Amino acid sequence: MRHHYQWIDRFDKVTLIFDGDETGREWAQRAAALLPPGKGYIGEIIGHKDARSALMAGDGRAIQSAFFNAEKFVPQGIFRVKDLIAEARRPVERGIPWCLPGLTKITFGRRYGELYTLGAGNSIGKTDLTTQCISYDALSLGIMTAVIYLEQPPVETLKRLAGKIAGRPFHIPVEDLPEDERYSQQELDEALDRLEASPNLIFAGNFESTAWDDVEKKIRYLVISEGVKIVYLDNMTALVDETNERASVEGIIKKMALLCQELNIIIMLLCHLATPDGKPHEEGGQVSLRHFKGSRAMGAFPHYAFGLERNTQHEVPEYRNYSILRCVKDRYTGRYNGATISLHYDVASGQLVERDLPDDYYGDREEGSGGHRRGDIPPWEPDVGGPLEL
Structure with missing residues (x-):
């Protein structure tokens, strides 16, 4: 022609x-x-x-x-x-709620067709947070949810999910736990039975393939054949071609965002972060969008990007259970860029709950703490939340 x-x-x-x-x-x-x-x-x-x-x-x-x-x-x-x-002409409706009320408030809920990313340093708790989200989506909301963890065996993921609904650390040997955290076989069986009875949970991926093309095929199958509406994918680093990292990240994240729109699904993508110039993320360093690997593409295609911050080296052991969830990109409205939600890991319930940081969390430092302080919470910050009910 x-x-x-x-x-x-x-x-x-x-x-x-x-x-x-x-x-x-x-x-x-x-x-x-x-x-x-x-x-x-x-x-x-x-x-x-x-x-x-x-x-x-x-x-x-x-x-x-x-x-x-x-x-x-x-x-x-x-x-x-x-x-x-x-x-x-139709009125705008709030999207699907998150397991954290404050997160629902600053994002106006989740919408199908959108891509969300969560970045954190090593052992900060991003997998634990998303495990809580998965339990909530599948059991409380009744939404068909797929779990694709590329660096964690499905059996371990299943035990962690069971632990979320029972408030017990089933993924840790029982004999190595403090007396008040130990669990029985009956507790484990009951939690697993409840998960097995739910038709809204499915697993895919266990180290067998970390190529994006293969993962994309799995997602298409899960959506078309199994009716999946929300996908949790851990993590971006496993998908990236290390010989050409920037181009690989840009190609994958663009295709992932387009896949969300094409299939009308939600993908929550977990990401490792580059080492910051200042305070390490593992010591409570503030997460920035530029810390996401391939940050140019990460800033362009996801609808929201969140960073999880926690000082795992805090001099007060109990304060190591506090973390800050920071919105580093709000594409939907732009008004909540930089918004933070302080969280506390409640050992008794095994849940992350919304709770203000202690007054002396940052010691005597008033400036440059790089985090969330009591007393300077903007009007839109959430009230203190309670344990998640499943």
Whole structure:
């Protein structure tokens, strides 16, 4: 067609009539996209597979109708106000809640078709937080949820999930636990039975393949065949080609965001962070968007990016159970960039709950703490939350 473009351009209207099946419609769209803009029209012969079938049946009028009733080709993604106004008139509704009320408040809930990322240093607690989210989504909300942890065996993930709903650390040998944290086989069995009874939880991935193409195929299968609506993927580093990290991250994160839109699902992607210039993340260093590996792409495609901060070396042992969840990117409204939610790990319930940091958490330092302090909580900050009820 390229060699005859100027000749084709002489005509005011070029009508394409392909086969009336799915393949014919697809190729009619492709061919029309190559024609001079505004001149392509697509017709379809009603009641027959193609023009030959219509002629063989003596139905020449069907071919004439296909020509005169052909519709002007418009590339996908182009709309007039009349195409959108009915949906635009609908009131905006809050999205799907998170397991943390404060997080629901600053994001207005989660929306299908969106990609969320969570970054943290090593052993800060991002897997524990998402495990709590998974339990909430599958059991409390009843949403079909897939868990793809590329660096953790599915059995361990299952035990951690059971621990979340029972408030017991089932993934730790019972004899190595303090007396008040020990659990019985009956407690483990009851929690596992409850998870088995739920139809809303499915696992995929166990070190067997960390190539994005393979993971994407799994997600497509889970969505189409199993009805999955929310995917938790841990973690980005496992997917990246280390020989060309930047290009690999940019390619994967773009495809992941587009996949969310195409399949109308939510993906929560866990990410490792680059080493910061100042205080290490493992000592409570503040998370910034630039700490995400491939930060340029991470800033462009996810709808929200969160950072989890915790001082695992705090001089007061109990204060090591406090962490800060920081919104480092708010694409939806922009008004909650930098918003923080302080969390406390409640050993008795095994849950992360929203709770203000202790007054002396940062000692005598008033400036440069790089974190959340009592007394300077903005008006939109959440109230103190209680243990998650599942």
